[in-house]
Amino acid sequence: MRDLRVPFLASFEGLRGFAALGIFVYHFHHVRAFDALTSKAPVFFGQGWMFVDLFFVLSGWVMAHVYFAKLSHRKWSDVAGFMVARVARLYPLHVTVVLSWFIIFHVLGGDGLDSGTLSRLASQLSMTFTWGDLATRPFVAPTWSISAEFAAYLLFPVLVWAGVPATRLRAIALILGGVAGYVLLHSAFGTIHVITGMAPVRAIAGFVIGVGMWKLVGDSQTLANARILEALALVVFTGTVLTGMSPFGFLAAGILLVCAVSTDRGLIAQVLQMKAFQVLGRLSFSMYMWHWFVIVAFQNLSTSFSATEGLVVLAGTVIGVLIWLEFSVRYIEQPMGRALKSLLKHVTYKPRLQFRGMKSLNHDTDAQNSL
DSSP: OOOOOOOOOHHHHHHHHHHHHHHHHHGGGGOGGGHHHHTTOHHHHHHTTHHHHHHHHHHHHHHHHHHHHHHTTOOHHHHHHHHHHHHHHHHHHHHHHHHHHIIIIIITTOOOOOHHHHHHHHHHHHTOTTSGGGOOOOSSGGGHHHHHHHHHHHHHHHHHHTTGGGSHHHHHHHHHHHHHHHHHHHHHHSSSOOOSTTHHHHHHHHHHHHHHHHHHHTTTOOHHHHHHHHHHHHHHHHHHHHHTOOHHHHHHHHHHHHHHHTTSOSHHHHHHTSHHHHHHHHHHHHHHHHHHHHHHHHHTOOOOOOHHHHHHHHHHHHHHHHHHHHHHIIIIIHHHHHHHHHHHHHHHSOOOOOOTTOTTTTTTSGGGSOO
């Protein structure tokens, strides 16, 4: 059996942490008490939702990086292993967060429970609540992307089996297809910030761009190229801010950034490998899933903060939440994920013999993809 281990990309871990923290802070624009603060940074608090699309691109790259070679063998057992890993990674924390919200706000909060509410709960738990006619309003707003991204995971083995990411020419076609998906959303809705029934189109568009970029530049990436791409990412980002804040400009800057740091070299890559960003990366999925509770709690404030006060309160809140996230990762996300993965492996396929040294294949590297 060939050793299919792939290297852990520390820069991607840091990038995930940065993006998750960015989404957390961005959502404070929903809290009126922080208006004085959020008005000071209109670009960030106006376009911060683009961090989610950065996740989609990053996820596509990581899935191709980790699973392309394995799924290319076209064995059903490999597809089963891929889906088991995906479900085990997403589902335990997703269910815990949704049920916690349901209990706190619908049961303890005294809201009436009817068939419509229970139907919504069922759709949330099945992770199909952004899929076209199955779409329902999520209880925990950020979880829409988990449902949308899961649709991309279902598509990925099909793309690999069909040989779509196998050549650079096809990779270019894949990237253009992803761009077309974003253009379609913008044409239909006037924005690409779509979180309802067409959300899977958004997730798949970003995901396939990531897969395509992995094939197009991943194999030939050098330190010199990484530095050029870092510079281009900064230029495109700055130009976008100065010329009108187009979401497509931010998307392009994000794609260039993912490509640039994929070597784990370069200035930005070195920053993302710092201990603080690595810790944020480890906590990023829990941060993304739990932070909405804090946002909603703050929405009930009747007071208003000055910009300085808001910054202090926001920083203190983030620090406090990080403590809870450590508990979430240690005692919910990781152990429940391992337990579910073991159970699903037993049910779906027979475990294979494993050579020494292969244990790390999907422990760290595979964890880099999820929101």
